Amino acid sequence: MDGPQEKPHLLEIRGLVKAFPGVLALDGINFTLRHGEVHALLGENGAGKSTLIKALTGVHPPDAGTFLLDGVAIAPRDVADAQRLQIGTVYQEVNLLPNLTVAQNLFLGREPTRFGLVQGAQMRQLSRVLLADYGLDIDVGLPLGQYSVAVQQVVAIARAVDLSAKVLILDEPTASLDLQEVAMLFTVMRGLKARGIGIIFVTHFLDQVFAISDRITVLRNGRLVGERVTATLSRRELVGMMLGHDLAAQQKQGPADAVAAKGPALISFRKVGKRRYLEPFDLEIRPGEVVGVAGLLGSGRTETAKLAFGITRADAGTILVEGKPVHLRSPRQAVRLGFGFCPEDRKVEGIVGALSVRENIILALQARRGWLNRLSRREQQAIADRFIKLLDIRTPDADRPIEVLSGGNQQKAILARWLATEPRFLILDEPTRGIDVGAHDEIIRLIKRLRSEGLALLTISSELEEIVSYSDRIVVLRDRHHVGALTGSDVSVERIMSTIAATGADAGARAPAAPDRPLASLTLP
Amino acid sequence: MNQRFLPLIATIIVFVVGYLFCALQFNHFATLRVVMNLLTDNAFIGIIAVGMTFVILSGGIDLSVGSIIAFTTVVLAVLIGSWHVNPWVAFAMVLVLGGAFGAGMGAIIHFFQLPPFIVTLSGMFLVRGLAFVISTESIPINHPLFAQLNDIVVVVPGGSHLTLIAMVMLVVLGIGTVLAHLTRFGTNVFALGGNRVSAQLMGVPIARTTISIYALSSLLAALSGIVFSLYTAAGYALAGTGVELDTIAAVVIGGTLLSGGAGHMLGSFLGVMIEGLIQTYISFDGTLSSWWTKIAIGVLLFMFIGLQRLLTVVWAAKASAPSRPASGKAAPADAAGPRPQRA
Numbered sequence: 001m002d003g004p005q006e007k008p009h010l011l012e013i014r015g016l017v018k019a020f021p022g023v024l025a026l027d028g029i030n031f032t033l034r035h036g037e038v039h040a041l042l043g044e045n046g047a048g049k050s051t052l053i054k055a056l057t058g059v060h061p062p063d064a065g066t067f068l069l070d071g072v073a074i075a076p077r078d079v080a081d082a083q084r085l086q087i088g089t090v091y092q093e094v095n096l097l098p099n100l101t102v103a104q105n106l107f108l109g110r111e112p113t114r115f116g117l118v119q120g121a122q123m124r125q126l127s128r129v130l131l132a133d134y135g136l137d138i139d140v141g142l143p144l145g146q147y148s149v150a151v152q153q154v155v156a157i158a159r160a161v162d163l164s165a166k167v168l169i170l171d172e173p174t175a176s177l178d179l180q181e182v183a184m185l186f187t188v189m190r191g192l193k194a195r196g197i198g199i200i201f202v203t204h205f206l207d208q209v210f211a212i213s214d215r216i217t218v219l220r221n222g223r224l225v226g227e228r229v230t231a232t233l234s235r236r237e238l239v240g241m242m243l244g245h246d247l248a249a250q251q252k253q254g255p256a257d258a259v260a261a262k263g264p265a266l267i268s269f270r271k272v273g274k275r276r277y278l279e280p281f282d283l284e285i286r287p288g289e290v291v292g293v294a295g296l297l298g299s300g301r302t303e304t305a306k307l308a309f310g311i312t313r314a315d316a317g318t319i320l321v322e323g324k325p326v327h328l329r330s331p332r333q334a335v336r337l338g339f340g341f342c343p344e345d346r347k348v349e350g351i352v353g354a355l356s357v358r359e360n361i362i363l364a365l366q367a368r369r370g371w372l373n374r375l376s377r378r379e380q381q382a383i384a385d386r387f388i389k390l391l392d393i394r395t396p397d398a399d400r401p402i403e404v405l406s407g408g409n410q411q412k413a414i415l416a417r418w419l420a421t422e423p424r425f426l427i428l429d430e431p432t433r434g435i436d437v438g439a440h441d442e443i444i445r446l447i448k449r450l451r452s453e454g455l456a457l458l459t460i461s462s463e464l465e466e467i468v469s470y471s472d473r474i475v476v477l478r479d480r481h482h483v484g485a486l487t488g489s490d491v492s493v494e495r496i497m498s499t500i501a502a503t504g505a506d507a508g509a510r511a512p513a514a515p516d517r518p519l520a521s522l523t524l525p
Numbered sequence: 526m527n528q529r530f531l532p533l534i535a536t537i538i539v540f541v542v543g544y545l546f547c548a549l550q551f552n553h554f555a556t557l558r559v560v561m562n563l564l565t566d567n568a569f570i571g572i573i574a575v576g577m578t579f580v581i582l583s584g585g586i587d588l589s590v591g592s593i594i595a596f597t598t599v600v601l602a603v604l605i606g607s608w609h610v611n612p613w614v615a616f617a618m619v620l621v622l623g624g625a626f627g628a629g630m631g632a633i634i635h636f637f638q639l640p641p642f643i644v645t646l647s648g649m650f651l652v653r654g655l656a657f658v659i660s661t662e663s664i665p666i667n668h669p670l671f672a673q674l675n676d677i678v679v680v681v682p683g684g685s686h687l688t689l690i691a692m693v694m695l696v697v698l699g700i701g702t703v704l705a706h707l708t709r710f711g712t713n714v715f716a717l718g719g720n721r722v723s724a725q726l727m728g729v730p731i732a733r734t735t736i737s738i739y740a741l742s743s744l745l746a747a748l749s750g751i752v753f754s755l756y757t758a759a760g761y762a763l764a765g766t767g768v769e770l771d772t773i774a775a776v777v778i779g780g781t782l783l784s785g786g787a788g789h790m791l792g793s794f795l796g797v798m799i800e801g802l803i804q805t806y807i808s809f810d811g812t813l814s815s816w817w818t819k820i821a822i823g824v825l826l827f828m829f830i831g832l833q834r835l836l837t838v839v840w841a842a843k844a845s846a847p848s849r850p851a852s853g854k855a856a857p858a859d860a861a862g863p864r865p866q867r868a
Contacts, residue, residue, distance in 0.1 A: 083728070096727070
């Protein structure tokens with residue numbers, strides 16, 4: 001079909017387009033998977049990785065584009081169909097059945113039977129043989145749920161491959177594994193490579209990409225950024241591809257209007273952290289100061305916010321407010337201390353969709369007053385009207401359900417909710433995500449205005465230019481560590497990126513993964 | 526030790542301890558006669574417990590079984606008594622009717638994505654109502670075949686005997702055990718109860734399995750209705766009131782996880798026997814109100830749900846613990862990796 005080529009590639013995706021209402025999730029993606037290669041698929045949140053995989057496995061049929069498997073056009077209808085077409089998928093959340101035994105999981109739907117009865121002993125024997133090929137020697141008669149996630153991942157891979165997969169999609173398989181388990185998984189992956197199986201590897205972890213992959217394809221905002229051979233790509237180039245900045249001169253565009261806040265800190269975090277969640281960090285925020293939090297997805301940005309607001313309870317460190325130690329065990333206490341938090345996922349964690357704009361705005365204030373001490377309808381109306389005017393929330397009236405408003409206006413209503421409580425310290429997690437350009441600028445102006453009014457702000461954003469434009473200081477995270485703090489003239493996109501990309505052992509990145517090597521020192525989506 | 530059997534072992538212990546306790550209290554408790562009566566008196570619950578076990582293993586619930594018993598007895602009484610249909614034909618008719626009704630409920634549950642609780646609750650009202658429409662009175666069944674069937678017994682030592690309906694229950698239990706634990710269908714039921722989405726992704730035929738489960742449950746409820754009509758020689762629309770709840774209790778006391786995916790058919794049988802044991806104790810005692818049965822079942826139920834919750838929590842904690850001896854042997858020695866597997 002492609003003329004006299006010697007051998008078609010294992011899998012070719014051409015011109016893949018997928019639109020969801022309002023979003024072009026994939027815009028003409030080309031992707032090539034060769035026989036016996038590990039091909040990393042990378043991109044920040046919303047880049048289109050999951051949509052690509054869902055299109056390939058028939059979950060979301062594509063709007064346009066073709067899939068060629070060994071040169072033959074295919075159109076998987078669902079996951080089972082994709083599996084029949086020899087495309088196997090293993091997800092981060094292992095999609096096996098923890099209540100069944102390992103052997104039952106491996107042979108579900110194809111159990112060896114005689115006279116209609118499952119031959120348990122034979123099935124267990126076959127399972128042991130099968131898993132021995134993966135270096136796994138476990139009791140296959142025990143429920144899968146009794147084993148670690150790593151073992152479950154290998155069992156999932158063994159099942160997918162045994163169902164005769166040519167293409168194996170590993171969707172963030174290492175996200176919850178420790179170093180030894182990652183090494184074990186890589187060994188399995190190399191073995192599959194040697195058998196000519198093509199592996200699409202989606203991961204957060206940059207080090208793992210360099211350790212195992214042959215090629216890298218980067219997506220951003222539904223578009224193909226490029227395909228590179230891993231050996232010829234530097235870490236910096238990769239981070240640049242993912243974040244969408246070329247590494248040439250990035251002008252500092254820091255807050256020229258920043259009046260470096262002096263004086264004692266309003267809030268001090270001293271060695272605050274939580275085991276297996278976020279490494280302990282120090283952070284001080286003064287009144288009239290914006291501290292930006294930057295890092296790739298999964299680096300611990302939101303975790304920082306959740307610890308700071310008491311949503312997740314820290315198990316180490318002390319928090320001081322105006323120099324006095326405080327106990328922060330719940331968001332309720334945080335609200336009482338004068339904290340506010342606008343969460344990342346507005347729809348899930350922020351708005352109460354069916355309630356009116358007014359009710360959404362007074363929610364936090366009412367919660368702080370206690371439900372017995374109810375705000376009168378007139379007070380509610382006054383507060384709502386004031387903020388609707390102040391923040392220019394575009395709604396016909398305050399009694400409209402908030403879910404009918406645009407994203408930007410919802411965001412402003414949530415800001416209003418916290419401003420109504422007259423907070424001293426406000427945490428904004430991705431305040432501009434998913435809102436249009438005009439509203440975007442308004443939110444940024446609002447952040448600057450709040451700063452000038454003496455509020456202490458902690459702002460998280462994946463938009464580097466944005467965060468640089470209003471932050472007095474920037475904390476950079478990598479792999480759940482606070483790895484750097486940028487101040488003054490260091491507050492620049494370039495410095496953020498170099499801090500993210502910096503690693504202790506650049507040179508060793510391509511070396512095979514030894515169990516004691518820090519494989520997971522850099523997280524990516 | 527396979528932890529999955531812990532609840533079943535707990536059930537066995539409760540039954541054995543309970544029986545020993547009764548035997549120590551009353552002279553004639555530890556006789557085959559008591560055991561045989563236990564089997565006969567609880568045959569109809571034992572039969573629906575088999576169907577209910579499949580339903581609960583799959584993560585569902587079936588509230589309609591008690592009503593189906595009533596409906597079956599009434600229909601049998603009318604067919605045999607008023608319409609003079611051959612009893613065997615009547616049996617076949619109610620079984621087909623029951624199976625079809627269950628298949629319908631299963632289809633509604635699957636295709637309309639409705640909670641089994643609501644669907645079978647409507648089934649419960651519907652069928653009970655139908656039974657009352659046919660007759661509000663208790664109708665005696667005087668067909669000679671009923672007497673003949675009740676005369677079929679296996680005499681066991683000690684002057685006692687195993688009745689036909691007890692035998693039917695034991696056969697159903699045997700078939701159910703094999704079906705649940707040794708066939709693909711059974712594995713699919715467990716898979717469905719473990720995680721519906723995963724099961725689907727792994728290629729379990731969700732629709733067919735769901736419909737089969739409810740068809741089986743209703744079919745067995747109809748069979749239980751036949752057994753009940755043999756046992757009482759009557760058809761009555763009030764028969765089997767609340768039996769669905771007794772059965773659910775028996776299944777849970779038998780160690781089946783109410784949320785599905787774990788359990789054992791023999792546990793459900795023991796659950797039924799434990800409930801029967803309590804009733805027998807109370808009738809031996811003679812002074813206790815029979816409502817104490819309900820109290821005892823309630824207490825047992827609490828204990829078993831508590832035990833299951835505890836085990837679930839302990840397992841979850843174990844699975845997420847940082848040290849995992851299970852994978853200790855898993856680290857591969859070299860990079861040889863997997864080779865092509867069996868043909």
